[in-house]
Amino acid sequence: MRLLAAMSGGVDSAVAAALAVDAGHDVTGVHLALSPDRQTLRSGARGCCSVEDAHDARRVADELGIPFYVWDLADRFREDVVDDFVAEYEAGRTPNPCLRCNEKIKFTAVLDRARALGFDAVVTGHHARLADGELRRSVDAGKDQSYVLGVLTPEQLAAAVFPLGGMTKDRVREIAAERGFAVATKADSHDICFIPDGDTRGFLAKKLGSRPGPLVDAATGATVGEHDGTYGFTVGQRRGLGISVGDQQPRYVLGIEPVTRTVTIGTADLAGVDEITTAGPTWTAGAPALPFRAQVQLRAHGRPVGCEVAAGADGGLVVRLDEVQRGVAAGQSAVLYEPDAERGDHVVGQAAIRTAARQRTPDRAATAAD
């Protein structure tokens, strides 16, 4: 096959490209330039698209003896990922930009262009298994990235190759070291790549300015404080609320109302939810018959819980959780899995969370940890 390897400059995509070459494919490397001003990321060492990262990717491509190019997707990335990220926070939701980037950039903009240029598929260093069109969790549970790939459609998955899903991250580093790649010991990137200093609140404050509003206690309805902008909060958040309440019990963000800029907070017993409604879903294979039983993961690195998935309003879903969950934020994806201990949990599809509420178990205390 003619494969286009997306090479971020990190160890995973380097090894993925190397394995694709080993497998006998005709591989070309591309580094995606996503930041409009590449120099600004120079000092923010862990951004995924700095000048050094482009250099690291090029070094690996040269060692593999494959052609290498930099594709400038800064405009698309700003429109589809960064602007969306800001707009979602502005609307009181909590987006997942990595998922959005996979959906719109890597497996739309890049894939479309790759196809037009005569490539059969895009290979990336994501930790997820993909065989026979079935997307599954990585064997390395700690590094599994199936959550941020859950949005891919059958057409996109048919043109994706994930060579790393069957191995652990340690094994990936070993392979890189065996091959003498300088990136073998390069630190993982944890942050949102376009916020290399990790200060999401500061980034949003710069974009959205100060938009003060009240902090309201859910139990009493009283205003207990002021905030500079709802974008500084995520449902389920406990730290950094900037208030102290007499009873010493921890308070959690329960809800964000962007129009009145009200952030509602309350104690743990009020923070749990057991029923979620979503926007329209995407499915990794054909749409399954509703309702069905599944496991749902409600945020990156979240713990999956059993659920029943049924049809909801406006083409969305209703997801009824077996256990009460805390910190379920609108805007995050509910990724649905079919458990399979042997071959890896199978990703069925996903849908963006619209609302989350306590419906069926009013008196049980929240059981899930943050």
Add this chain to the structure above:
Amino acid sequence: MTYLDHAATTPVLPEVLAAMTEQLGRVGNASSLHASGRAARRAAEQARERLAEALGARPSEVLFTGGGTESDNLAVKGLFWARRQADPRRRRIVVSPAEHHAVLDSVEWLATHEGAEVTWLRVEPSGRVTPQALAEALGDGSDVAVASVMWANNEIGTVSDIAELAATAHDVGVPLHTDAVQAVGQVLVDFGASGVDALTMTGHKLGGPMGAGVLLLRREAECTPLLHGGGQERDVRSGTLDVAAIVGLGVATVSAVHGRVERAAELRRLRDRLVAGVVEQVPDVRLNGAPLDDVVRSGPGRLPGNAHLSFPGAEGDALLMLLDARGIECSTGSACSAGVARPSHVLTAVGADPDRARSSLRFSLGHTSTDADVDALLAVVAPVVERARRAGMGRR
């Protein structure tokens, strides 16, 4: 492999390889007084004399440097500092916006760090700088430290009338530097006859080694050094002479200059075939820069080995990659350090819109180019352009 990127670098000539290999096997610092040092010095000085003769300069006007970039930096910064030192009112630099980055970024550095003021020259749509434009920009010249206009442009190949420009600058007492990196070996370059005060050239564009260049500097021109040390090269460029590279550079320059007339004719024939062939298959292709048969001062107004073409609706990046995959090597002209294609500053300077700038490719021919190279390109260009048009990157 079809190599159509000779303006980036061109294969080393066999006679250069032989001369350098022989020299590399010898010991000797050209500054030493003993027999080995004398032998090294003799080799370097012979190279200096031959190179000077080939370019119409005196041997004492030849300063060996580490390449074109260093020569440009030395000329722009060195002349600026020396002229401002002599008269603090001279803070202005007059320069064309289509220069190589070695000149542009030196000028911008002086503006940021040394209080220089920059006057950008008007450039014709062909890429040429006219004496009128230079005269207007210089004014009475009293506040100008230095002017710089390249002999031939590295992207679109346009040649300017450097002798006329030097006379214009001298009319108001301003020294002129010219970057002749692309011109030497393709058009007639006579330093003395041109009247310029400083001229940059480099070895690897004419079959010599990389990292070896020259600044030709008039004896009376004051130039503040960038590198201080052992006082080599008239005290303007310290550092132990790289004798093997200098020998190679000398041989390459003499070969390129002596073989120029025949080679230029052959390059022109191949280049015209290439352009005609592409036009036939991609009728809406557009030539950037001066017309193929343009004339300046009875010589070519466009480098004979240069073809710079825009393919409307296709990205230069995509074209480059598709050609590379078919074994054809060319260039999009300009890339930033991270490898991201930006619309070329040269095309922007000649008034091309960003889409035209982004859709262009440079094919440059050199001493190893043959009809087979042109045939190879013509065999694939139509489907490649068609595919690149379908791929239209990142646009919606």
